[in-house]
Amino acid sequence: MSETALATSAPWTERLHRLRSGEAAIYLLLAVVLAVVLPPFLFLIRASLAVGSDAAPRYGLDNFIAVVANSGAELWITTLVYALGSSVLAIALGVSSAWLVARTDAPFRQVAVIAAVLSLAVPVIIKSIGWIMLLGPNSGLVNVVLRTVVGGEEGPLQLYSLGGMIFVEGMLWTPVVFLLTLPVLGAMDPSLEEAAATSGADLRQTFQRVTLPLMRPSVFAVFLLALIRALESFEVPLLIGAPGNLHTLTTAIYESIHTGFLPKYGEASALAILLLLIVSAPLAFYYRLTGQADRFATITGKGFRPRRLKLGAWRRPLGLWLLIIPVALAAPLLILVWASFLPVYKPPELADFALLSFTNYRAVWGRPETLAGLTNSVLIGFWSATAVVALTFTAAWLTVRYRGSARWALDVVISVPLVFPGIVLGITVLIQFLRTPFIPIYGTIWILVFAFLIRFMPYGMRFCHAGMLAIHRELEECGRTCGAGALTVLRRIVLPLALPSVAAAWLYVFLHTIRDLSIAILLAGPGSQVIAVVILDLWNNGEVPELAAVAVLMAAGVAVLGVALMWVSRRAGGVAT
């Protein structure tokens, strides 16, 4: 495919000129992103080095030494095994499902897509509770049923183990992986697979030797995100690791922040910086792998009509494989739906039907802050998602299209916020705007939008980057040849082609801002209370049934958004073909 790129290459003078303007754009964007990311990053570094009292700190490596001394090898091993295990599981399940949906005639394709979008809606903290209800060693439904067969007092499935953490986190991330890879696979030229089939390759050979290598950069990008996300994931280690006495870097950060009178940042920041170092290794590797963007472009100027691979005898069994995502969503959600109608949560029994009522739903809706919080949250979510996508779409395009070390720097700087512990980011932004009263956004929704822009730009970047890698340079060059300027090309060619990824990024950020607790709670002023406060209230009150009602309502709301997303993707898919 790179031959086609060479064949259509423009005269070198024009190329040089374009390279320069591209590089100028990268530097400009880099400056903007640095201005946003640098203050919290410097705060993180300062906090990691500060020792002693808040008012008169001295500086040294004490926090790092304390962290290393306290953590022990076990913490690091647990963290790495958990992160690798869960991201590999999510990739295996998510990518294979995406391939089946995008390229084959397997049944249940729509079901898988709908379930994946829906699963974004349910807060992780709620899903984790669902899994505890299902797999808890004592009263977990699955274990109760299994015990009637195998006997015993506890188990047999041990949720509070490394395996349990990997399973739950893997299940939580499978839908995201699925949604990230689906657009890329959907836009892939099928002629190569068809050629393989014509040459006598069977299904497995085609997948292994043609499909897999073609999508490797995109899949690796997604794997990287899953890995980083697992490294910094927090809820599963906190809720499922801790009861089994398993601790990860993030729970260590949580512990060091929360054991004291005030949130403490020293050790937490030192841990975050160590996490940043760990994360930068796969990022550097990723860059070496994707250095030649053209090699991996799958959306080219060649006309093609996607034809679905006929699975034949494999259709049914592979269709069942596609049910993994719906089941992984449905299993914890169903038990939550059940709980949402109960006055007090208990494992299901037939006699409980008499107890079911809408009381919890009425209670949630009756909260005065639900409506005001919802309006604020939707506004904040909308602007945060739009800002993140606008920034990362441009950045992804520039880093894929132009050479030079600045593009690596741009991506690294955008990825840095991945490791900011939410509370550390929250407090920096808070201090920052308290000290700059000439930017009067403290206490308004805009301070939240700003914080969320920083928090979610790494995710937007990975979504957009994966989508952008798939678009061949020649399509843009066509536009250029026809006299279009860079912005026109971006707007009329790149954006429509990358729309599925961009839409997925937007939805991801939107949904995550709505339910983010750590930042929203700290920064929300009296006039900008958010819906997350309701979740926090219910969480603190620990009322599982009412919490379950919130989860069900959120899932219903997102179902509507999900349908909209699929409509957009399909339209965009139409453009791509």
Add this chain to the structure above:
Amino acid sequence: MIRRFLTARLALPGALIGALMVSDAALAQPSGVEAIANYTGADRLKILEEGARREGGLLLYTTGTQIKPLIDRFEQKYPYLRVELARASSADTARKVLEEYRAGYEKVDAFELASHGLVVPRDENILQPFRSPELAAFAADAIEAGRHWVVVRESYTGIGFNTKLLPPDRAPKTYQALLEPQWKGKMAISGVSTTAVNWVGTMVIVHGGDFVRKLGQQNIRIYNLTGRALANLMTAGEVMLSPTIYNSHVAASAEKGAPLGWFAPGPVPVTDTGVALARKAPHPHAALLFIDFLMSKEGQILYQELGYDSPRSDVAGAGARMEKLYLTNRANYIREYEDWAKLYQDVFLRRRI
């Protein structure tokens, strides 16, 4: 200038202030947060109401919506006042207000926070000591020594258990009994740091550090859930036995048919929430009216209906029969808390016993 002069004069010791206020007609209208907070004249209520009418409302920093019914009743009583809320955990709120005061952003009027979240704001000079006619009805323990806050609601942790899995006659009735081999691997505690650390602190004070280390050998499961969420897991049968269960949650859930039992052997740690006034409150009159209301018998009964206990002597509750430990009142609480936190981490999180 005059204001500063008045404030300086009013900063004189307690008794003298009262005398000055009454005798000097020019000083009858207290101004400045400190003066208003300490005014005890007969026309106090009138002055507060008049001032509050000008202020129109107040901003309250608090942890949750529990107090919504109280706010509703307050706004009914004073229809010209609106209470705005900003909510976060006690520790987060403490950090937030600290940064706000450092930056000169002084918008908050009052706090309703767990008392451990009020300790740092007190030490950083953010809280204004106050007087209220309601103070007389409160137990001495419930009033912070410098009158920086008054405890308006409290609950107590004790040994909770699922009565289906563990009939009350078989349940352990003392903390010492928790060391029996039969409970090894059967217990859980809430890992929310203040609940866990204050519980460890109580065990250290009452039973000694060795007892805590022995408990550590019982393989206690840490759930990073609030005491209430843990009570819910207990209702569901996932957790059989826990020494960090709140009486209020057990009472509320048992009413709805949850199979929960509860014992409180020995002194119980009090999880107390205090009400406090901000030193630079922009709406001190309204804030004091609100504080009065939360402390009033009417307010305390509303709290009680929500499941909390009251430290007011004329509002009887479960707490009246218990030996209570107000940990925040201890002279070296902050230092002790750090020690307990370290012990908790070593024994229960890192299992270094």
